């Protein structure tokens with residue numbers, strides 16, 4: 003049973019290729035902006051930081067996908083990322099990628115993984 007204190011949102015809040023939910027993730031002792039979306043049916047989370055310049059990706063809070071729901075697009079200079087892996091798929095993030103955050107889905111909720 004996951005720790006309820008690590009719950010991010012309900013499963014229903016993230017729809018395939020739809021809006022993401024922002025949350026804070028601890029990395030190396032610091033709280034960092036992160037987000038979770040659903041893609042290919044799986045909850046996937048990354049730090050909310052572009053690989054080009056360390057700024058947040060979303061156009062508006064929670065808007066990470068392109069219009070087709072196939073790629074994340076950085077709002078600043080248009081870098082594109084594969085939602086399945088976080089790898090750069092085009093634009094100025096060339097060779098870079100998003101930093102994954104481990105999450106898991108349990109009983110209708112999304113949790114930061116231990």
Ligand code: FES
Nearest residue numbers: 052054076079081
């Ligand atoms: S800051 Fe994301 S593409 Fe430049």
